[in-house]
Amino acid sequence: MPESNNNILVTGAAGYIGSHVVEQLVKNKDKVILIDNLVTGYKKLINKKAKFIKADIKNKSKISKIIKDYNITSIIHLAAYLNVSEAETNKKKYYQNNIIGTKKLLEACKSSNVKNIIFSSSCSIYGNVKGSVGENKRPNPQGYYAYTKYKGEELIKRYSKKYNYKYAILRYFNVAGASPSNKIGQIEKSHGQLVKNIAIQYLKKKPVMNIYGNNYRTKDGTCIRDYIHVSDLADIHIKSIKYLTKNKKSILLNCGYGKGYSVQQIIDIFKKIKKGVKVYYKKRRPGDIAQVYADTKKFKKILKWRPKYNNIKLIIQSAIKWEKKLNY
Numbered sequence: 001m002p003e004s005n006n007n008i009l010v011t012g013a014a015g016y017i018g019s020h021v022v023e024q025l026v027k028n029k030d031k032v033i034l035i036d037n038l039v040t041g042y043k044k045l046i047n048k049k050a051k052f053i054k055a056d057i058k059n060k061s062k063i064s065k066i067i068k069d070y071n072i073t074s075i076i077h078l079a080a081y082l083n084v085s086e087a088e089t090n091k092k093k094y095y096q097n098n099i100i101g102t103k104k105l106l107e108a109c110k111s112s113n114v115k116n117i118i119f120s121s122s123c124s125i126y127g128n129v130k131g132s133v134g135e136n137k138r139p140n141p142q143g144y145y146a147y148t149k150y151k152g153e154e155l156i157k158r159y160s161k162k163y164n165y166k167y168a169i170l171r172y173f174n175v176a177g178a179s180p181s182n183k184i185g186q187i188e189k190s191h192g193q194l195v196k197n198i199a200i201q202y203l204k205k206k207p208v209m210n211i212y213g214n215n216y217r218t219k220d221g222t223c224i225r226d227y228i229h230v231s232d233l234a235d236i237h238i239k240s241i242k243y244l245t246k247n248k249k250s251i252l253l254n255c256g257y258g259k260g261y262s263v264q265q266i267i268d269i270f271k272k273i274k275k276g277v278k279v280y281y282k283k284r285r286p287g288d289i290a291q292v293y294a295d296t297k298k299f300k301k302i303l304k305w306r307p308k309y310n311n312i313k314l315i316i317q318s319a320i321k322w323e324k325k326l327n328y
C-alpha cells in the first residue's frame, strides 16, 4: 500500500460493530485493513472494498508484520469475546482473548508508525450505578467480562506512554439495530442481547421472550440499559479518529444516548409490533447489573456529536428488517 496520511487497521472487523465502523470508513474513502479470526465474525460482514486478512490478535508476529507492511497509523480495536454469562464460567478463555489479546496487539505496535488507538470498552466497567454515569466515575467491574474490558483500558493507557500513541477509549452502552443500508447487521446470536433476541423472535410463529430478573431495584424490577444505534456508534469512531489526529490528545468517552429503558419497556414496545409474544420471568443472570445509562455531556461537547438514530422503535425495527433479510 502506498504511503498515506492515515492507514487504519480494524480488529474484529467481521463482527457486528466492526462491520458498521468499516462501512463508514470505506464511505469516507479511508484506507482500511481488516483483521478478524472469524470466531464470532462472519465472512458475509466483511466489506469487499477493504483488504481483509484472517488473523488472530494474539499472533503478535503476524500482526506486527501487517502493521509494518501496510504502514498502519491508526488502530480501531474491537476484537473480543463478549458473552457476559460465558465469561463467568470460562474466565480463562476471556482472560486469554480479551486481556492477553489486547496486550499482544499493543506489543505488535512497537517501533511502528501507530499514532492513534481506539479501544472498544463497555459501560459494564462502571458496575452498579444509580441512574446516569459520567466518565469520571471510578470503575467497579462486577462481572468477569467487564473486568477484561477494564484491564484492556489499563493496557491501552499504559502502552500509550511506552509507544507514544494517543488513544480514545470508548465505553459503549448497549449497541443495537442495523445499518440503514440494510446491507449489514448483527448475525451472531450467542451474545444474548435483547434487541437481537427480539428480531429473532419476530420471525417465529410463537414468539417467546425471557426476562432475567424482575426483582432489581428499578422502576419495574427489570434491568435498565441505554441503547445506542450501531450506525451512530460507528460515527463516533470516525469522529474520534479525526479528533485524535487533529488534537493529539487522548480521550475517554461514554457512548450512549443518555436515556435508560427497562427490559420490560423494550418488550412492551415489541408486543405492540408483534402479536402473541409470551414473556417468561427467569432468574437473574450472573454478571448483570441493575441499571446503567450514560451521562453524555462530555462526549457531545468534545466531539460536537449529535445522534441521528436515537429512537428506540426505529432501532428495534431496523434490527427486525435485517433479521428478515438474513432469513429469506
Ligand SMILES: NC(=O)c1ccc[n+]([C@@H]2O[C@H](COP(=O)([O-])OP(=O)(O)OC[C@H]3O[C@@H](n4cnc5c(N)ncnc54)[C@H](O)[C@@H]3O)[C@@H](O)[C@H]2O)c1
Binding pocket: 011, 012, 013, 014, 015, 016, 017, 018, 035, 036, 037, 038, 039, 040, 041, 042, 055, 056, 057, 058, 077, 078, 079, 080, 081, 082, 097, 101, 120, 121, 122, 123, 172, 173, 174, 175, 176, 188
Ligand atoms: N455489542 C455491544 O453491545 C457491546 C457493548 C459494549 C462493548 N462492546 C465491545 O465491542 C466490540 C465488538 O463487539 P461486537 O458486538 O461487534 O461483537 P462481535 O462478536 O460481532 O465482534 C467481535 C469480533 O472480534 C473477532 N475476534 C474475537 N477475538 C478475536 C481475536 N483474538 N483475534 C481476531 N479477531 C477476534 C470475532 O470473530 C468477531 O468478528 C467488543 O470488543 C465488545 O466487547 C460491544
